[in-house]
Amino acid sequence: MNKKLLALAAIAAMSVSSISAAEVSLLDANSIHGNASNLSGWGAQVEAVDGVYTLEVGADLANPWDAQLFICGNKTLNAGQKITFKMQAKSTSARALQTQAQGDMGGYLANLGPDFEVAADWKSYEFTGEVPADGMKTIAVNLATASEACTISFKDIVWTVEESGETPDPKPEQPADVVASWYTGNGATLGGWGGATFENVDEDGKPCLKVTNPSECANFWDVQLGIDVNLDFDKTYYLSFDVKGTPAEGITSGIQNSTDYDGKGNFTAFNITEDWAPVVIEALCSQGNKESDANRITINLGKYVGTFYMTNVVLSTTNPAGVDAVEVAPVVNHWTVYNLMGVKVLDTDNEAAVNELANGIYVINGKKVAIRH
Structure with a gap:
């Protein structure tokens, strides 16, 4: 997947077509x-x-x-x-x-x-x-x-x-726990090698990476899908994606150095089913046996025979399927209620009393709420 730009011939100046003021x-x-x-x-x-x-x-x-x-x-x-x-x-x-x-x-x-x-x-x-x-x-x-x-x-x-001349609203930054994300392969940071074919396609209206391995290989590493990304030691990473295809069980993945191939950790195995299914696998990145960086994730496909589609690939440091990714709502055991005139109409520990309020709009614990019976 590592590619180098070829030397370029000298390129003459381009004439730019006329365009509107906008x-x-x-x-x-x-x-x-x-x-x-x-x-x-x-x-x-x-x-x-x-x-x-x-x-x-x-x-x-x-x-x-x-x-x-x-x-x-x-x-x-x-x-x-x-x-x-x-x-x-x-x-x-x-x-x-x-x-x-x-x-x-x-x-x-x-x-x-x-x-x-x-x-x-x-x-x-x-x-x-x-x-x-x-x-x-x-x-x-x-x-x-x-x-x-x-x-x-x-x-x-x-x-x-x-351009309208107006300053656009700033775009929200990507969540800090997301390391990288892809929909399809790009041949630079997400791609593959071996006897399989790797294609960018649309499947069921989704942009996908389509992988086809026509026959079983001698070794599981003979065909691999690879993601080139720099990882930190002693950190747990979660790789999530949507996948469907020729059914298979126990597909393995790992972290390695892209030059000396030293192993830096193994992801949990995953399965492929005929219908779209979300998958989350995790691995602890470790130093391995050599003093080299952890900069590649590999999915081993040498023993897989068939075709699968993959999309919504996200590498993160929090589990998107686990409780560490869920914000827990605080327990409420007291309710202070004002009407829209700013008059306090209720101050109680009894939730049933809140439910007995007449229809209307109230400010309950600082939030505007409409009550209808």
């Missing part, structure tokens, strides 16, 4: 030269000639995101902001391109617009919608969505955001 371009024509560009490639070399950006994509790549075009904006966006993304594209091999919202390049956040069918002739694509997650700075286009090698070209790329 729309602000996220592409700065003065910043798209050479390596400090708004366009870059992953798994494919980018060439720019007269405003046309061309990439060579190899054959039989394992995942759609193994060849990507990154379009990096000049500001960070928040969920709910309205954006428009346009481009023209053509390919020597027909395929359906996919778009993703990302933070930094390779930092998957969510799927973006609908798939885009391309073929030999130029075809226009336009998506207008809302930013799906806070922190979006990049649009990634997945290019390896067919097995054939191809040459893909892009031009007339436009990315704008609608």
